Amino acid sequence: MIHAAAQPTLDELIGGVRAGHRATLARAITLVESRKPAHRARAEELLQALLPFTGNAMRVGITGVPGVGKSTAIDTLGALLIQKGRRVAVLAVDPSSSRTGGSILGDKTRMARLSVDERAFVRPSPAAGTLGGVAARTRETLLLCEAAGYDVVLVETVGVGQSETAVADMTDTFLVLMLPGAGDELQGLKKGILELADIVAVNKADGDGLTRARAAAAEYRAALQVLGAREPHWSTPVLACSGLTGDGLDILWEQVRLHQERSRQAGAFAARRRSQQIGWMWALLDERIRERIRTDAALRDEVPAISAEVAAGRLAPGLGAARIAARLGLEPT
Known part of the structure; x- marks a missing residue:
């Protein structure tokens, strides 16, 4: 057993993660989130040791407007x-609030069922830092999470800025959730989001919103169709579903499975x-620089002095x- 006050050894972390202990997994994640050089070296050892046990999960990115x-x-x-026998991890890619440095998403109670289910693991992204670091x-x-035995990893993004691209670049299937009332939303919709989508689902297709959701799906x-197929082997389907009632989610998941x-x-x-994998390596190198x-x-x-010169227009960027x-030694002085 790992005592709360004790620092677990590397072997204890590896064993606990492989055994699917959520508390140990949380401590391992805290280690990889640390910026301390000693922690980074230990985190790299941990990841290298667990690498053979990764890669077997279905990685699904999910985005949508607030x-x-x-x-x-x-x-x-x-x-x-979970009812189908899966173990589910939910991760949130969340560029921190530029004003407070706090997490925009943060509160796990938004997912009341998953946050208390032993077969699920919910983790917001680390606060502070650039999107690339997050x-x-x-x-x-x-x-x-994959090494801990979670066979479905859902990666959520706030749906703003460059976070959609970051999530699309780390998952196998990218799902975009839309609101009913497509006429209004299409006006302000970034074309790039639809180009990233492997599946589009119009949410809130329940009650009075059902008719509007179906009409939005058609739009x-x-x-x-105007954009054309993103991949030669796949045409992006558009579905209507309700996260509140669960209607259409079975069909949605079947499309995820079929896409993969x-x-x-x-x-x-x-x-x-x-x-x-190569992209991750370059992202980490960029972070180290x-x-x-x-x-x-x-x-x-x-x-800061160089930045001030550039800001004042006295030095070209x-x-x-x-x-x-x-x-940094990257160019001759």
Whole structure:
């Protein structure tokens, strides 16, 4: 047993994660989220040891505009999957509040059923830092969840900024939730979100919203036909569902399963995973460079001065970047 006050050994972390202990998994994730150099080295050892036990989960990204009902839909979908014998992990990619540094999503009570179910694990992203850093930690958390035996990992994004692309780049199937009333939403919809979508689902297809949801689904189908197929082996389906009642979620999950099956048959699944692995490596390298800039004493003094010169228009941004790169040893001085 690992006592609450004791620092678990690496072997204890590996054993606890492999045994599916949620408390140990949470401690392992805290370790990989740490910025301390000693913790980072230990986290890398942990991830390397667990790597052979990863890669077997269905990785599904889920996004949608605020108010679309992501949390309710994920909670209901997760409960449905648990009934089918699955173990479900939910991760949230959440760029922190620029004003407070706190988590925008944070509160696990939004997923009342999953947060108390032993067969589920809900984890918000770390607070503070750039989206790239958050996404890198989420990728590592995803691997830990897979090593712990979770065979479905749902990665939620707030649906703003670049978080959709980050989630699409770490999952096998990308689901976009939409609101009924497509006419209004299509006006402000970013074309890029639909281009990323493997599946589109109009949520809140219940009660008075059912007719509007079906009409919205028809409009989204028309919009997707104009965009054309994203992959040669798959045409993005548009469904109507209710995260509140669960109606349509069985059909939605069947589409997720079918997408991954066809991707495997076409060879795209393995190619996507390989590309993601390389992308993760470069994201971590980028983070290390940024960390070096933040922590190196000489750079700490010099970067603000260079930034001030660029802001004042006295130094071209390219030359400013070159000076910082030279201090890092990436360019000749």
